[in-house]
Amino acid sequence: MALVEKIVGYSDELTALRRDFHAHPELGFEETRTSGIVADLLEKWGIETHRGIGGTGVVGVLEGSGPGRTIGLRADMDALPIHEETNLPYRSTNPGVSHACGHDGHTTMLLGAARYLAETRDFKGRAVFVFQPAEEGLGGARAMLADGLFDRFPVDEIYGLHNAPHDEPGMVAIKPGVAMAGADFFDITLKGSGSHGAMPHESRDPIVAATALVQALQSIVSRNLDPKETAVVSVTQIHAGSAYNVIPGEAVVSGTARMFTPEVREKIRQRIRSLSDGIGEMFGMAIEVDIRDIFTVLENDDTLSHEFLKLAVETVGKDNTRLTDDPVTGSEDFADMLQAVPGAYFTIGHEGDVPLHNPGFLLDDGILPLGASLFARIVETRAAA
Numbered sequence: 001m002a003l004v005e006k007i008v009g010y011s012d013e014l015t016a017l018r019r020d021f022h023a024h025p026e027l028g029f030e031e032t033r034t035s036g037i038v039a040d041l042l043e044k045w046g047i048e049t050h051r052g053i054g055g056t057g058v059v060g061v062l063e064g065s066g067p068g069r070t071i072g073l074r075a076d077m078d079a080l081p082i083h084e085e086t087n088l089p090y091r092s093t094n095p096g097v098s099h100a101c102g103h104d105g106h107t108t109m110l111l112g113a114a115r116y117l118a119e120t121r122d123f124k125g126r127a128v129f130v131f132q133p134a135e136e137g138l139g140g141a142r143a144m145l146a147d148g149l150f151d152r153f154p155v156d157e158i159y160g161l162h163n164a165p166h167d168e169p170g171m172v173a174i175k176p177g178v179a180m181a182g183a184d185f186f187d188i189t190l191k192g193s194g195s196h197g198a199m200p201h202e203s204r205d206p207i208v209a210a211t212a213l214v215q216a217l218q219s220i221v222s223r224n225l226d227p228k229e230t231a232v233v234s235v236t237q238i239h240a241g242s243a244y245n246v247i248p249g250e251a252v253v254s255g256t257a258r259m260f261t262p263e264v265r266e267k268i269r270q271r272i273r274s275l276s277d278g279i280g281e282m283f284g285m286a287i288e289v290d291i292r293d294i295f296t297v298l299e300n301d302d303t304l305s306h307e308f309l310k311l312a313v314e315t316v317g318k319d320n321t322r323l324t325d326d327p328v329t330g331s332e333d334f335a336d337m338l339q340a341v342p343g344a345y346f347t348i349g350h351e352g353d354v355p356l357h358n359p360g361f362l363l364d365d366g367i368l369p370l371g372a373s374l375f376a377r378i379v380e381t382r383a384a385a
Contacts, residue, residue, distance in 0.1 A: 002315055004373040007116050014112050014368040019090040021104035022363075025079030025097045028134030029143075031056045034077045034107065038131050041111055045118040047129070050153075054144030059153050060129035062118055068125025068383040072158035072341065073375050074334060075110035076103045076135035085359040100361040102163040105368060107131060109161070112372030117379055125383035128153050130337075137185065137294050141333040150340050157304060158343035159378050160334040161371055163363060165356065167349025170370065172312045173322040174346040176305035180298035181232075181258040182265060183331040184291050188213065188276055192285040194249035206251035207240050209283040213253055214238070216275045224271050231268060232258040232329050258329045260297055298335035301342040308344050311381045315373055348374075 026034055035056045042049040042060040050059045056077075084091050084098035092098040099105075114129045130149070134140030167173060190210055195203035214235050221231050233255065240251035257268045273289050280287035305323075312321045334345055348371055350364035 003369055004116060004376055007112055007372045008369045010112055011369050014108050015365045018104050018108040018365060018368060021107060022099050023090045023093050025092050025094050025099045027081060027097055028078040028136055028138035028140060029055045031077045031133050042114060045115050047114060047118050054140060054147040056133040057144045058131040060114055061153060062127045064123040064125050064383060065121050066124050069156045070126040070128060071379045071383045072128040072130055072155035073110055074130040074132055074158060074160040075106040076132045077107050078103055078134050078136055080136055082359050086362060100358060101356050102363045105163055105363045108368055109371030110375055113375035116376050123380045123383050127379045128155050135333050141336040145336060145340060155341055157382055158337055158341045160345045162347050163367060164347040164349045165352045169349055169351050170320050171322060171349035172316055172320060172346060173324050174305050174309055174344060175324045175327060176300050176302045178260055178297060178327050179300050180327060180332050181260055181329045182297035183295035184257045185294050186255055186272060186291045188253040189288045190251045190285055192249055195247045197245040197247055200247055203247040204283060204285045205247050209279055209285060210238060210251040210253050213279045220268055220271045229264050230260055231264050260327060295331035295333055296335040296339055298332050298345060299338060300344040304342055304344045308346060311377050312374060315377050
């Protein structure tokens, strides 16, 4: 590998910084400590720093050594509402919250790149460092965009990354075009009528109706979509009742739908509503359906994906890069930034076999200088293009 030597020299500091973020995770739009550290470091390195963008977001602007293009780099800062079960010496000190997705690493990698670029200034144009809050389904990217992100800090291209425990360690991969699914979240409230648990005939039982609805929702992908139309419908929550001997009056079924086209998104929405209406009619109760567009389909710019792959090959070697063909059903709100500005989103494989969003997830600190080097090379290469 031809990683940036100066960034490799930061390895111990990057590891310490990442582990500090890991020990102090914060949920979306609550990243006050994290964003404060980020902004303080950017200012320390002489980077023009703007706080409070889209809530707790931070933007740094760094001028290069001469005229050129403006390149954006983005990292997310938020953690998940998951209680950590790793027993690491630097495990979460915030009960019920942990960095089980690697955003602590993303933030650290971008800081490593920002420090290097500020110390060297060996690039043309301008670099814009975007530290985004609330990626985990809370709309942090949309909040920054609504706060005028690209009006206030215009960029010609923007890039982001994610760690990938499912891939080979050190493997840098990118999927041109449609790369990640869009996503809706839904809440379906079934309003029945409660009764004593010993007298169910006096109720309109929302739990029985909810279980029927859950089964019906599983037919959307298997029976309503063309087999060539990739989609997922998952019920992830059922809430009802509070006692052993009481049939409740209300139940709530919640979950997510994933898709790759607007047409499939609309088909799924229509079927969720139709099935809910049918179950309501069948069981004699009112059902309210709330479906929310949470994630846009992530689409990488084809040309920029291939340009990124070239500089990745120069950085890590051909054997450690891959152009992938298959989009993934996971979602990422960087997609909203890519709707506004051309760019690309790539992944870096690392050690470990525990999946993302798992209480036992471990990030391999060995990829920190790799991610920082790639971010830095993007600016040095693309700003002069």
